[in-house]
Amino acid sequence: MTLSPESRPPAAAVVIISGGLDSTTLVYHLRAQGSDVRMLSFDYGQRHGRELNCARQVAQDLQLCHHVVDLRAVGALLGGSALTDPGMAVPDGHYTDESMRATVVPNRNALMLDIAVAVAVTAGSDAVAFGAHGGDHMIYPDCRPEFVDAFTASALLANGGFLAAGFRVLAPFLHLTKADIVRLGSRYGVPFERTWSCYRGGARHCGRCGTCTERREAFQLAQVPDPTAYEAA
Amino acid sequence: MTLSPESRPPAAAVVIISGGLDSTTLVYHLRAQGSDVRMLSFDYGQRHGRELNCARQVAQDLQLCHHVVDLRAVGALLGGSALTDPGMAVPDGHYTDESMRATVVPNRNALMLDIAVAVAVTAGSDAVAFGAHGGDHMIYPDCRPEFVDAFTASALLANGGFLAAGFRVLAPFLHLTKADIVRLGSRYGVPFERTWSCYRGGARHCGRCGTCTERREAFQLAQVPDPTAYEAA
Numbered sequence: 001m002t003l004s005p006e007s008r009p010p011a012a013a014v015v016i017i018s019g020g021l022d023s024t025t026l027v028y029h030l031r032a033q034g035s036d037v038r039m040l041s042f043d044y045g046q047r048h049g050r051e052l053n054c055a056r057q058v059a060q061d062l063q064l065c066h067h068v069v070d071l072r073a074v075g076a077l078l079g080g081s082a083l084t085d086p087g088m089a090v091p092d093g094h095y096t097d098e099s100m101r102a103t104v105v106p107n108r109n110a111l112m113l114d115i116a117v118a119v120a121v122t123a124g125s126d127a128v129a130f131g132a133h134g135g136d137h138m139i140y141p142d143c144r145p146e147f148v149d150a151f152t153a154s155a156l157l158a159n160g161g162f163l164a165a166g167f168r169v170l171a172p173f174l175h176l177t178k179a180d181i182v183r184l185g186s187r188y189g190v191p192f193e194r195t196w197s198c199y200r201g202g203a204r205h206c207g208r209c210g211t212c213t214e215r216r217e218a219f220q221l222a223q224v225p226d227p228t229a230y231e232a233a
Numbered sequence: 234m235t236l237s238p239e240s241r242p243p244a245a246a247v248v249i250i251s252g253g254l255d256s257t258t259l260v261y262h263l264r265a266q267g268s269d270v271r272m273l274s275f276d277y278g279q280r281h282g283r284e285l286n287c288a289r290q291v292a293q294d295l296q297l298c299h300h301v302v303d304l305r306a307v308g309a310l311l312g313g314s315a316l317t318d319p320g321m322a323v324p325d326g327h328y329t330d331e332s333m334r335a336t337v338v339p340n341r342n343a344l345m346l347d348i349a350v351a352v353a354v355t356a357g358s359d360a361v362a363f364g365a366h367g368g369d370h371m372i373y374p375d376c377r378p379e380f381v382d383a384f385t386a387s388a389l390l391a392n393g394g395f396l397a398a399g400f401r402v403l404a405p406f407l408h409l410t411k412a413d414i415v416r417l418g419s420r421y422g423v424p425f426e427r428t429w430s431c432y433r434g435g436a437r438h439c440g441r442c443g444t445c446t447e448r449r450e451a452f453q454l455a456q457v458p459d460p461t462a463y464e465a466a
Contacts, residue, residue, distance in 0.1 A: 067310055073303035074348055078355050106354035107347055110391045114344040115307055121339035122311050142391040150387035157383045158343045158375040 009033035010127030010168065014116045016040050017066075019054030021195045021215060022131035022173060025185035027058060029172065030129060032188055038123060039066040040116050044105065045075035051196040061191070069115060078106055092208045109142035110151060113169065117155045121162045129170040135178050135214060145174055178214055179221035186224045193227035207232035242266035243360030243401065247349045249273050250299075252287030254428045254448060255364035255406060258418035260291055262405065263362060265421055271356060272299040273349050277338065278308030284429040294424070302348060311339055342375035343384060346402065350388045354395045362403040368411050368447060378407055411447055412454035419457045426460035440465035 013035045017023040031037050041055045052068060059066035109130065116128040136143035152169040159167075173181055185192065197215045198205040205212050207230030219226035246268045250256040264270050274288045285301060292299035342363065349361040369376035385402040406414055418425060430448045431438040438445050440463030452459035 069310060070303075070306035074351070077300055077302060077348075078351055105351075106395060107351035107388070107391055110347045110387065111344070111351065114340055114347050115310075118307070118311055118339040118341075118344065141393040141395075144390070147387065147390040150383070150390045154343065154380065154383040154387040155340070157377070157380040159340055160374040162339060162374075 010035050010125070010129075010170065012036040012038070012123070012125040012164075013127040013129045013170065014038050014040055014120045014123065014125050016042075016112050016116055016128070016130040017055045017058065018042075018131075019051035019056075019058070019196050020131075020211075021185065021190075021192060021197055021218075022133055022178065022181050024054070024058055024195045025181050025188065025190050026129060026131040026173065027062065027064070028188040028190050029184065031062065031064075035127070036125075037062075037064050038119070038125065039064050040112075040119060041066065041068045042071050042112055042115075043068055044071040044108070046201070050201050054194055054196045057194055067119070071111070074111070075105075092210075107142065109140075109147070113151060113155075117159065117163075117169075120164070120167065121159055124164050126164040126166055127168045127170050129172065131173055131181075132171045133173040133176050133178060133181060143174075145171075148174065177221070178218035182218045182222035182224050186222070197228075202231065205230045243268050243358070243362075243403065245269040245271070245356070245358040245397075246360040246362045246403065247271050247273055247353045247356065247358050249275075249345050249349055249361070249363040250288045250291065251275075251364075252284035252289075252291070252429050253364075253444075254418065254423075254425060254430055254451070255366055255411065255414050257287070257291055257428045258414050258421065258423050259362060259364040259406065260295065260297070261418065261421040261423050264295065264297075268360070269358075270295075270297050271352070271358065272297050273345075273352060274299065274301045275304050275345055275348075276301055277304040277341070279434070283434050287427055287429045290427055300352070304344075307344070308338075340375070342373075342380070346384060347388070350392065350396075350402075353397070353400065354392055357397050359397040359399055360401045360403050362405065364406055364414075365404045366406040366409050366411060366414060376407075378404075381407065410454070411451035415451045415455035415457050419455070425452075430461075435464065438463045 013030050015027050015030060015037050017027055017039045027037055027039060039055065039059055041052055043052060056066065113128060113130065120128050132143035141147060148169055148171050155169065197211045199209045199211050200206045205228050215228065216226060246263050248260050248263060248270050250260055250272045260270055260272060272292055274285055276285060289299065346361060346363060353361050365376035374380060381402055381404050388402065430444045432442045432444050433439045438461050445463065449459065
């Protein structure tokens with residue numbers, strides 16, 4: 001398990017948290033490193049809106065500042081993803097399948113990071129952070145290291161003079177697998193049973209969609225007990 | 234007057250339009266070049282919300298598709314700019330003054346452009362365009378050529394495989410002065426009297442704030458009659 005190299009933890013970070021396993025662990029991780037964490041979540045009309053309640057619970061547990069930004073107008077404009085369009089089915093099976101391209105919300109990470117950068121300017125934070133990990137690379141181009149580098153270069157140019165000194169865009173899990181993240185979260189005591197992954201957004205995790213499949217495997221590989229209640233055995 | 238060099242006009246462009254003089258002329262310009270134009274505007278709680286009605290009028294005049302995206306939740310989160318915060322005064326005088334930094338909305342262009350990129354993915358457009366011009370460079374870092382280049386590189390990486398072939402981020406006025414834009418708009422018959430610039434958002438243009446000062450001078454320099462009704466003589 002190799003965390004992305006960082007010379008020093010940020011003094012203050014704006015962390016994008018969905019309420020899922022990865023981003024929740026990221027909040028615990030940065031907090032453990034001593035960073036002052038401000039949480040940012042996005043309501044883009046995702047059918048798994050339940051994850052936002054998980055994020056709210058993290059904020060309450062850890063007594064952190066948390067903003068949920070209403071981007072439903074943007075989600076409505078885009079449509080065309082199974083994550084936001086009730087008329088489209090969420091596909092079953094592994095992330096690596098071509099069919100999982102249906103879960104791409106165009107340009108989502110850039111958009112969320114842009115708002116996080118703006119909040120960092122306002123709050124004087126010296127970092128924004130998001131929970132992209134190694135398993136995301138294949139299907140989501142905006143989860144790859146080269147995107148993080150290019151986005152950072154653009155953000156620095158866009159906000160020259162307004163950002164805190166040494167400002168960085170952090171993706172500390174970029175070279176971790178999801179199993180690595182489960183191991184790390186387990187060390188921090190992350191309440192995994194209160195995180196939400198399933199794209200279907202039912203009462204319980206479906207256990208069959210791409211993100212459920214990945215979640216189950218991660219606990220198995222990490223040899224950490226999986227506290228999730230799945231619909232499918 | 235040097236328009237940014239372009240080998241060919243885009244087949245279809247998502248154009249960010251505020252309802253001001255520059256972006257309205259940009260819509261007329263791309264349309265004159267034969268591009269299929271889709272207009273995108275943003276309500277971020279700007280006190281000069283009146284400009285959005287000007288953008289709506291352009292859409293109606295030219296029979297173009299127009300989306301106004303509600304970003305008030307983002308505007309409320311940021312505050313701290315005289316453009317959105319009713320508690321802050323809009324400063325008088327020239328843009329080059331240090332005091333005009335109060336009109337910076339953090340990371341605004343990157344955010345608007347990233348939403349435009351997402352729309353371009355959805356609509357299959359091969360360009361997004363915005364109306365930054367030479368006079369914006371001094372105070373707004375996200376209006377500079379190096380930002381446009383860095384942003385483009387990031388957008389291409391974030392959406393690899395999802396964007397139309399040959400996708401570009403266009404800022405055709407980047408090397409024009411506002412007077413050049415007035416001359417260009419005059420050739421296209423842009424109804425300048427129906428564009429809105431003033432940051433104060435009163436019933437008429439105040440004639441004194443940075444953008445009014447710039448607007449008045451542009452018409453004078455371009456030797457084009459200024460149809461604007463200003464409060465201050």
